[in-house]
Amino acid sequence: MNRTIKTIFWILVAVLAAFALAGIALNRGESINALWLITAAVCIYAIAYRFYSAWIAAKVLVIDETRATPAERLDNGRDFIPTNKWIVFGHHFAAIAGPGPLIGPTLAAQFGYLPGTLWILIGAVLGGAVQDMVTLFFSTRRNGRSLGQMARDEIGAVGGTAALVGTFMIMIILIAVLGLVVVNAMKHSPWATSTVAATIPIAMFVGLYMRNIRPGRVLEASAIGVGLLLFSVFAGGWIDHHETLRTWFDHDGLPLAYAIIIYGFAAAVLPVWLLLAPRDYLSTFMKLGTILLLAIAIVILRPDIHMPAVTQFVDGTGPIFGGKLFPFVFITIACGAISGFHALISSGTTPKLLSNERDIRMIGYGGMLLESFVAIMAMIAATVLEPGVFFAINSPAGVVGKEAVDAVAKVNSWGFSVTVEQMQQLASDMGESTLFARTGGAPSLAVGMASIFGSAFGKHLLALWYHFAIMFEAIFILTTLDAGTRVGRFMLQDMLGNFNKKLGETSYTPSVIFTSSIVVAGWGYFLYIGVIDPNGGVNILWPLFGIANQMLAAIALCVATGILVKSGKLRYAWVTGLPLAWLVTVTTTAAYEKIFSADVRVGFFAAANDMATKLAAGALPTDKAAVAPQLIFNQHLDAYLTMFFVVVLWVVLVDMLLLCARYLAGKPVLKLSEVPREPSRLVENWVRD
């Protein structure tokens, strides 16, 4: 009986999922309710989790609940600790969910809501969640080894080095693009700038409080910090209305970029307890709180989506970034569908906390589904805006023109209605001087969130909600920036340690300053170029980041596929092989187009040549001519970087395929590095509980 009810329940869920999906895919009306997207997402996640992830756990990975995990065997009370699964889930989710799933879908909304939504759902269920889960499993079976170490042990030295170098490069590009997003949100906005600036002393105060005033009282300190942050949003409004104070915080992009670069260096050199750790607490609480609030607001409000299902920009002429739907939607949305970066968290950190292998399914697969859901909400927040407004905010001045009238005329010419008055009204509602050409996704997401929150919880507070949303995005972007710079520094010190022992010491001050400078200079360069680029920079950096991130995902899937084949599970190798094949196709096509396309808005070389010709002919206005040589150099650099990513990807792939071929031919290969089974002693207690 019970079984029948269950079967009926799952059939109903499947029918509902199909119904909702058909609804969003076939709708060609004026607008569609956001609840359709939520319903489709929740049903698909439920089915995938209940059936696909269970099947992977039981048949492909053969999870063994009676096997002792590294946390149990190596328990040291510090990094290896058997931990309750909900706690591990919380840590894991807080670690994987950053600003990526908010920004990618916002940018990809230029193709309409449908392509991005479908990719987020399908990509997560068949790709991202699988990657996270299998990586978590394989790392757990190898004492929590990192992805790089596993690649070296299982595939060979080439794979290991590729993973290491790839991670480092991604970090550089990621930080640059995130820095650019923050700069674009703060440009000529005294309110946003002062609020974001206030997060620094607030974090330091919280750090001091946890360190010296009341050591280790994390919650107490965080509560004070969150209170101060909310107050700083209010105070920003006050500063914005103050004649002299507002001029202190009213800056162009370039000074703001320099400020971020100096800040990044300081954050990497200062001790963690002073800035990084307390900022992370604040950003984690803000992140979880705001995402929950957004979910509640969307369910209460059930807003209509105004963006068409598919826009004309699928042909590659999109204003936010150039390039056709295939492959660029799959590059633009990495986090939320499949993100290689997760493999670094799923290996190394999380496996050391697992008390039982059976938790892998919920933490690895479930954690990614939740992140994917965040991406769906970002898509909703971007598409509830009138499309005209969305494009007016997100299109760079280089595409639509500097003047409001030109920008509006251009957006109107695409068939999306918007007026100068409407944009002015919106800007003044949000407490900003202008919202034109605020590229990077953060401002339009903030406008979307403010209008959702405003309608759900009070409309007169729009400006506050807007700046709250900006602060919320900025605080964890800056956390990623701090943490990323520090990780980059550690990796660099690790590498340099091979040549010079002293440089490898993480607490040796000259080495700290030297390596931090290199890392900061790396992302600082791309940030600088992004700011001086009249096309906004995001259109170059985001695809580059997407390609790099998908490359890392492909490396993780290569490792997993190699291990599956070597474990004699060839017939299940498609579970990771299929998403791998897709990622290789997408990344290679995207990289090919970024390098060789003749379209100046897509191809790096085409853009460089175009600019060089114009410069030589004297066809550029003086301000553009001044920065043109730097932009041309950068386009070349980006092209070679893209080439490098693709070559690394193919080297690892071929390495893995050769390994599989050798194994299948019965020749000797690198042995599986799995740690032998030991029975768990915790299981009995678990059963008794």
Add this chain to the structure above:
Amino acid sequence: MLKKLRHLWHLFRRLSGDDAYEQYLKHHVEFHQATVDAPPPLSRKEFFRLWQDDKWKGVKRCC
């Protein structure tokens, strides 16, 4: 109800690391005080320093 709330509060403290020192003391008593001359546990302040420095080695945050 009250019991459930208390359980949630425990989870929340554990998740945030608010009770990390208490957990450490428990671990210390269980594993490191078998002999009389075992070193005493770290103070709250010392422990928190080590714990926080440990926490930020390696990739801990993602995009």
